[in-house]
Amino acid sequence: MEKTELDQTRAPIYEALEKFREMRVVPFDVPGHKHGKGNPELTNFLGEKCVGVDVNSMKPLDNLCHPISVIREAELLAADAFGASHAFLMVGGTTSSVQSMVLSTCKQGDKIILPRNVHRSVINSLVLCGAIPVYVNPDVDRRLGISLGMSRDHVRKAIDENPDAVAVLVNNPTYYGICSDLRAIVKMAHDAGMLCLADEAHGTHFYFGENMPVSAMRAGADMAAVSMHKSGGSLTQSSLLLIGSNVSERHVRQIINLTQTTSGSYLLMSSLDISRRNLALRGKEIFRKVVEMAEYAREEINAIGGYYAYGREMINGDSVFDFDPTKLSVHTRDIGLAGIEVYDILRDEYDIQIEFGDIGNVLAYLSIGDRMQDLERLVSAMAEIRRRYKKAPDGLLSQEYIDPEVVCSPQSAFYSKKKSIPLQDSAGFVCSEFVMCYPPGIPILAPGERITSDIIDYIQYAKAKGCSMTGSEDPNINNINVLV
């Protein structure tokens, strides 16, 4: 078989670019900055080495729309490294991987089973293709106020009630590091003739680290969107789409080419290539160190008192089937501060930027780029915040998950006639747009859902605490678009 002979020490796109650089080719093609010479300010800022390989597709460098040489080889190497039948290099972010995954499997009117705490890119792709979401309520941890994974019974029930659904989509893991029982869900989906798709925006390291939750490909899932630029170390906006043996590579390529640029960035592609090589050769060691750092930080933060940095003790065999040990999520409510408040104080007063804060939690993103001395700063800053700001948690909202009522498909809601009304008067109307806190970018309201007074209260509370709200036409969310 072709794949077993692949050499993971190779990085074909990177090697081709190095060769291209040595050939000192005179460019009479795009991009117009001509290896940076036409834009000295940009070259000065990004560096000659960088802009020198910001080049167009050409024979020796292959073409992302129809790869036959070095990009193809890089994709085969990536597929081999991730244990997939094929891997597509993606340059439109994991949003483009998720979209291609959904558009490859669903068409107008098809049903797709998914948890409500999906990333907005999933529901956006339903707007594009007209598929109907069947939401499985994720379990909720009442104390932490976070959505967990999907329980097996809830998935089973959704499949039984919707035998005509075409696919089940799973977060592997959630932003907070929580995994559903992916192997069982794959089996249930396949037994019912459905495909299983995985949003692995936060799961790249599952493919390389030891003692990690199971990866989508190993669990037998059919497609997975993998954010290489998160734990994989590649440049922002680069991503991978993986497929298993049940899915046609040619069909997926056609779907990708519907929306993907024809000028794929070689900076992004080479970063995927080099990062894949790094993970294949050194991933085990890299993620061992990241887990060690995360475990250390959890112990130290829990020793401060008041905070709860959660880990594998959350595992319950079902809706928390597994936990990603590299994640450093901390519950802050017991010191009397909302997560978003801790997030803001860390940035404004301590020059520490973390991934996000929500109502009750903060999440610090750890990677191989971190140093122990920086972790000591984070832990000490959290100790200081507790000393300076601790108060009784009265009046802090704890509940976060609100069960949505889907009135019509995201697509028909998005394209229907609508009007803008004040948020406080919108209870009972059907929303035609998204409302979310970003990050984590999980919708509070999605197009086609009924607005309730609980939801209005939640949005107003999140705004008051300083969450940045996105998705709606009115940037301040004083008004909201509803169906007429």
Next chain:
Amino acid sequence: MNLWFSEYHAPDVRHSLRVTRHLYSSKSDYQQIDIFDTPEFGKVLALDGNVMLTERDEFIYDEMITHIPMSVHPNVQDVLVIGAGDGGVVKELTRYESVKRIDLVEMDGQVIEACRTYLPENACKLDDSRVHIYFDNALRFIRRSSDEYDLIIVDSNDPFGATEGYFTREFYGICYNALREDGIMVNQQGSPFYKHDAEAMQRSHKRIVNTFPISRVYQAHIPTYAAGYWLFGFASKKYHPINDFDEARWKSLHLSTKYYTTKLHIGSFYLPAYLEKMLMEVEE
């Protein structure tokens, strides 16, 4: 032999010392450690290529970072020293009989070992029975303490490398918390002269001002440091460095010094106009 050691004091300024012998060179887990001999300054300790001390001028730094707070606080018993693996600060502190305990936290044990071997004059008091050496990250060590020390001396490297965490708000906050209600923290505060140093100095001063009710800056002339002009921060919960300075008490101890005097104590807090302006900018 014409061998020179050069250190960049600014991107376009170098300070060079002629070297007669390279005595020690090793890369620890944290930094590159070098000790070499020079005709003008004697033995020199450099970390990551930055001069930490020379035999010739170390007395200025060690005396000024130690005697200023010791002559203000009336009863220092428990002291925490951060960094200072060379032992110079500890040597000055052990001259005070009132001091009962000196906890020294140095993250890099190899610095201490190298100094014991090659700079024994400096490191000689590290074996004093009052001295307890902990090899640990200072942030980690201090955040476990509360209401425990009368004096904290922060003898760190510069704010751009392995010790950059010692110039942060969280660091000053946990120091505040580790001090008793009348405690004092003194830190090396860099130089105000070259732009890069000046900005770092302003940033850390601002953070100290935000943490301690009393925060003053004082100065010394140190030939081998950038611009030959160095600052220290005096941060305190209760005592003012001049109003609460007890000249008679200090004089009664009969400690002989080469740089520090009681007149200089007061004078060192009178700063040039450009520096006063820089400090005021961040104090508002």
